Every structure is written in C-alpha cells, then in structure tokens.
Amino acid sequence: MPNTQHPIELLRFNTCGSVDDGKSTLIGRLLYDSKSLMEDQVEALEKSAAITGGGMINLANLTDGLRAEREQGITIDVAYRYFATPKRKFIVADTPGHVQYTRNMVTGASNANLSIVLVDARQGVIEQTRRHTYIAALLGIPHLVIAINKMDLVDWKQERFQEIRDEIEDFLPKLDVFRDVKFIPISALNGDNVVDTSKHTPWYEGPNLLAHLETVHIASDWNLNTFRFPVQWVNRPNDPTNPSLHDFRGLSGQIASGIVRKGQPVVILPIGIKTTIKDIWTYDGSMAEAFCPQSVTLCLEHDIDVSRGDMIVGLENLPGQGAELTARVCWMHLRPLLAGKKYLLKHTTQTVQAVVTQIESKINFDTLELEPAPVKADPQTPAFALAMNDIGVIKLKTAKPIVFDGYSTNRLTGSFILIEQGTNATVAAGMLSAPIEPVKPEYTDFAI
Numbered sequence: 001m002p003n004t005q006h007p008i009e010l011l012r013f014n015t016c017g018s019v020d021d022g023k024s025t026l027i028g029r030l031l032y033d034s035k036s037l038m039e040d041q042v043e044a045l046e047k048s049a050a051i052t053g054g055g056m057i058n059l060a061n062l063t064d065g066l067r068a069e070r071e072q073g074i075t076i077d078v079a080y081r082y083f084a085t086p087k088r089k090f091i092v093a094d095t096p097g098h099v100q101y102t103r104n105m106v107t108g109a110s111n112a113n114l115s116i117v118l119v120d121a122r123q124g125v126i127e128q129t130r131r132h133t134y135i136a137a138l139l140g141i142p143h144l145v146i147a148i149n150k151m152d153l154v155d156w157k158q159e160r161f162q163e164i165r166d167e168i169e170d171f172l173p174k175l176d177v178f179r180d181v182k183f184i185p186i187s188a189l190n191g192d193n194v195v196d197t198s199k200h201t202p203w204y205e206g207p208n209l210l211a212h213l214e215t216v217h218i219a220s221d222w223n224l225n226t227f228r229f230p231v232q233w234v235n236r237p238n239d240p241t242n243p244s245l246h247d248f249r250g251l252s253g254q255i256a257s258g259i260v261r262k263g264q265p266v267v268i269l270p271i272g273i274k275t276t277i278k279d280i281w282t283y284d285g286s287m288a289e290a291f292c293p294q295s296v297t298l299c300l301e302h303d304i305d306v307s308r309g310d311m312i313v314g315l316e317n318l319p320g321q322g323a324e325l326t327a328r329v330c331w332m333h334l335r336p337l338l339a340g341k342k343y344l345l346k347h348t349t350q351t352v353q354a355v356v357t358q359i360e361s362k363i364n365f366d367t368l369e370l371e372p373a374p375v376k377a378d379p380q381t382p383a384f385a386l387a388m389n390d391i392g393v394i395k396l397k398t399a400k401p402i403v404f405d406g407y408s409t410n411r412l413t414g415s416f417i418l419i420e421q422g423t424n425a426t427v428a429a430g431m432l433s434a435p436i437e438p439v440k441p442e443y444t445d446f447a448i
Contacts, residue, residue, distance in 0.1 A: 008084070011218055014093040014109045016136070017118035018128035022149045026118065026188035026209075027081060027094050033195035034210060036083035080108075087214040106135060106330045106429050110415075113218045114143035116209075121154045121185075125167045131365045133168070137175035138328060138391065138431060140411050143216050144178045147209065152187040156200040161185045174368050177408070180216070184209055222292050227258030227266070227314035228405070228413050230348035231306055235297050250281060250297035251306055253349065256412035258314060260298065261289040268304055269311045269403045269439065270321060276301040309350030311403045311413070319413065320435020323401045326360075328393050329386070333420070333427035336385035337394070343427065344419040345398055348412065351419070353399040359384045362392040394430075406434025 015023040030036075079094045093108035109115055115136040119129055136144060146168055154160045165183045172181065184193055185201050186209060192198035193208045207215070232253035237245040260266075264277045279299040280287050290296045298312065306312075313319060331337045337356065345354035361370040362384070370393060373384035386392045407414030418428040 008087070008089050009218060010089045010091065011114060011213060011216070012091045012093075012112045013114040013116060013213065014095050014105075014112045015116045015118060016095050016105050016109065016132040018120065018123070018126055021118040021120045021123075022188040023118055024079075024094050026116070026147065026149065026186070026194065027092055029188050029191050029194045030092070030210060031081065031083055033191055034083060034085060036085075085210070085214060090213065105132060106139070106332075109136060109139050109141060110429065112136075112139070112141050113221055114145065114213070114216060115141045116145045116147050118147045118149050118188075119164055119168075121148050121150045121160055121164065124164050127365050129168070130171065130368060133172075134175065134363065134365065134368055135330070135391070137177045138330075140177060140407060140431075142177075142179045142221050143218070144181045145209070145212065146181065146183045147188075148183065148185050149188050151185045152190060152192065152200070156185070158201075158203045161204075171368055182206065182212055182216075184212065223257035223410055224259055224291060225257075226317040226319075226405070226410065227260055227264075227312075228256040228319065228410060229253055229260065229298065229312040230256060230350075230413070231308055231310045231312065232349045234307060248299075249303070250279075250299045251312065252295070252297045254295045255290060255292040256348070257292050257410050259289060259291040260296075260314075265315055266300075266312050267315060267318075268306055269313060269319070270401060271305075271310070272439075273302075273304055274315075275304060309348075311348065313403075318438040319403050319405045320437065321401050321403050321439050322435060323398045324357075325396045325398065325402075325404070326393065326433040327396065327416070327430040328391060328407075328433075329418070329428045329430040330391050331386040331388060331428050333425065334388055336387050337390075337392075337428065338385050339394075342421065344421055345396065345402075345416050346419060347402050347404065347416040350402070352402065354396045354418070356394055357397050358395040359386060360393040360395065362386060362390055403439070404432050404435065407431035409434065 015026060017023055081092050081094070083090050083092070093112065095105040095108035117129060117132050117136065119125060133144070146165070148161055148164050151161065161183075172178070184206060185204055186193045187198070188194060192200055193204070195208065195210045197208050230253055231251045235248070235250040235252045237248055239245045260277055260280065262277055262280060265274060266277060267274050277298055278301045280290050281297040281299065282290070282294070300306070311319070337359065339356050339359050342353060342355045344351050359373055361372045363369070364371050405413045414432045416430045416432065417426050418430065419425065420427050
C-alpha cells in the first residue's frame with residue numbers, strides 16, 4: 001500500500017541574546033530532556049565535566065565544541081544541532097552573544113523559521129537584546145520567542161517577567177515583521193518550562209518552549225504565490241549507455257518560491273523570452289508539479305539558450321530588474337566599508353562585479369533608528385563608514401542588471417553577499433529593497 005502519511009515538518013530555529021544569557025545551556029537542556037542524545041554523547045558530557053562545570057554535567061558543552069569556548073564559557077562560532085520529536089524535526093543554530101560575533105549570528109539565523117532571543121531576568125533588556133531582535137526582523141524571520149531565562153534567580157516573580165515583556169513590546173512595533181511573538185519564562189539550567197512545564201509559574205498559562213516549537217504554524221512561511229527559479233546548472237547527461245538521454249536538456253536548481261506545473265507559461269529573464277514548462281524531473285522521476293524549496297530539473301517546450309544565473313519566473317507578479325540597487329547590509333569584515341570600493345556580488349546563482357556608490361545611513365541600536373550619513377565636506381575624506389558588525393543602508397551599482405525581488409517578499413531572490421576581490425572573503429550579507437517597478441510587460445511579451 002502507498003504511504004499516505006504526511007512527512008514530518010522541519011523547523012529551523014536559532015538562539016541569540018547577550019553573553020551568558022544561557023543560549024547553549026538552553027539547547028543542551030532541549031536535547032537532554034527530550035531524550036535526543038545518544039549514549040556516547042551523554043558519556044562525552046560526563047567526561048567534559050572535568051574541563052568546566054566542577055564535576056557537574058555542563059549542558060552547554062553539547063554545542064560549545066571549541067576548546068576556547070569551553071575554557072572561557074562562551075560561544076564563539078555557530079553550532080548546528082539536529083533533533084526530532086514525534087511531532088516535528090528541528091535544526092537549531094546556537095549563535096554567539098558577543099557584539100564582536102554579530103556576523104556569526106547573522107549567518108546562523110539566515111535560514112531560520114523562528115528565532116529565540118534569550119533575556120537574563122536579572123539584567124533585563126540590554127543593547128544586545130535590541131540588536132538581535134532587530135537582526136531577526138531584518139532577516140525576515142517570521143516567528144519570535146522571547147525566552148526570559150534565569151527566572152529562578154529572581155524568585156519567579158511575575159512582576160519581573162511582565163516588566164521585561166512590557167519593555168520589549170514597546171519597541172516591537174518599530175520592527176513590524178513578526179507574525180507572532182511568544183514570551184516564555186524559563187530556567188534553562190534547571191529545565192523549567194523548557195521541555196516540562198514548571199510548577200514555579202502557576203501565573204503563566206502558555207505552553208513550554210518545546211510545546212511551542214512543536215506547534216508553531218510554519219506551513220505558510222514559504223512564498224507560494226510568485227514562481228522564481230534561479231538556474232544553477234544546465235543538465236546534459238549525454239549518457240551513451242542510455243539512448244533516451246541523448247537529447248535530454250534540463251535546467252536544474254532549487255525553486256526559490258512559488259509552484260510550477262507542467263504546461264505552465266513562464267518567461268526567461270533577463271532575455272525576456274516566453275515559453276512553457278514541458279516536464280519536471282526529480283530523482284524519483286517525472287512529476288506534474290513542484291513547489292519551493294524543492295530542487296528539480298525543468299525541461300522547456302522550446303530550445304532556448306539558458307545558462308547559470310538566468311531566472312525562470314511565472315507571468316504573474318514579475319520581479320524587478322536593474323543595476324542600481326538599494327540594500328541593508330550587515331558588515332562582517334575588520335576593514336570598514338567605504339563608498340567607492342568594488343566587490344563581487346553573489347545573488348542567487350550568479351556573481352557580478354559591483355561598486356558601493358553610497359552609504360546612506362547606519363542603525364543606532366539604542367533607538368533602533370537609522371542615522372543618516374553626515375554631509376561630506378572634504379571629498380578626499382570618507383565621511384561615513386560601516387565598521388565590523390554595523391548594519392546600514394547602502395546603494396550599489398552592478399556591472400550588469402540583475403533580476404531580483406525585495407527581501408521582504410522573497411528571502412532567496414532578495415538577498416546577496418559581498419565578496420572581497422583578491423581574498424574571496426565574504427565581507428557583507430545584504431537584503432535588497434523592493435524594486436521600483438517590475439519588469440515591463442512589453443519586454444516579457446516577446447514570443448519565439
């Protein structure tokens with residue numbers, strides 16, 4: 001009999017917050033209490049107790065794998081862990097709390113459905129709380145959990161929980177991107193309200209953290225309205241042992257958004273030629289339709305010159321196209337970003353040369369407002385720069401036009417990275433502003 005069960009959903013989430021807020025301990029507690037650890041992992045925890053923890057099992061060591069992290073009791077790099085429950089599968093990214101590792105937080109949260117921002121109940125809301133909440137909003141993460149940790153150190157006072165909640169709710173309207181926000185009082189060290197509901201919070205009527213992670217609605221997180229397919233590879237098997245593949249020519253890649261069906265009319269950008277989808281192939285064979293984020297091979301009705309970097313899109317809600325771009329960027333390099341510098345810009349499956357023409361503003365994390373660049377008096381002196389871990393708005397000009405969407409509409413076709421020429425170092429992650437206008441219909445109406 002065919003398997004009629006629906007596949008278990010995968011939730012990607014990250015933890016963030018300030019130093020010593022308990023991010024690594026929280027993930028360790030999730031893994032430990034949900035019985036997601038192997039026997040050898042438990043044994044390794046017991047052995048590592050001699051390094052940190054004073055003979056007690058240190059749950060943070062499940063993610064803090066670097067020796068420097070264990071010796072200092074901090075998180076430096078992003079650590080990914082996988083676990084599953086009968087209701088859902090999870091991939092969690094433990095990201096650093098130090099300001100100097102903000103770039104690591106951006107990396108770890110870039111693909112997340114949900115972000116957990118930890119707040120120390122004793123310290124309350126600090127700059128890193130606002131910084132990481134802002135970055136979660138900037139990255140378009142739809143679901144947010146504010147985990148108010150170490151409640152046991154403030155005697156589980158409901159008043160303290162409410163004070164922190166009120167302060168965060170004061171600045172959340174400035175972000176206005178989260179579909180839902182959940183506040184949960186926890187003690188990661190003792191396990192209260194993490195996997196098991198705590199008896200210390202009779203005043204809290206919401207779910208524990210794991211119950212929320214298992215039930216938060218993520219099915220609508222993907223953009224299924226606008227079809228986007230960046231071509232990654234032209235698939236020509238040319239297998240002499242299989243005559244049926246002699247003339248096979250498909251276009252392989254990952255569907256960035258939307259749904260594609262056999263017989264669907266599409267347009268190839270940037271050349272603007274219309275055609276239809278002849279067939280859709282996966283490892284399991286031909287299929288009638290596919291949707292994001294599936295990786296597929298598309299066969300077109302007409303023999304068109306399409307190559308890596310081109311984009312196949314639906315005829316509705318067309319993307320924008322242009323060489324002059326506006327974007328928010330998180331700067332990741334020790335050397336500051338200055339206007340006039342040239343970089344390589346990697347967008348979807350293509351890489352083009354680009355120059356930063358202007359730095360417009362920089363975010364102030366105390367106010368969560370954008371501060372405009374000052375007027376430059378001396379043309380030989382840079383008036384404004386983005387230092388490492390700064391976030392600001394810049395203007396770019398690319399060597400050739402790219403096809404893109406605004407990041408708020410499509411996280412895949414609206415994002416890019418900047419690469420330093422010569423060293424190939426990734427120096428920035430960027431989120432594109434919405435195009436001024438879509439590709440002109442008369443351009444896409446060109447027929448074969």
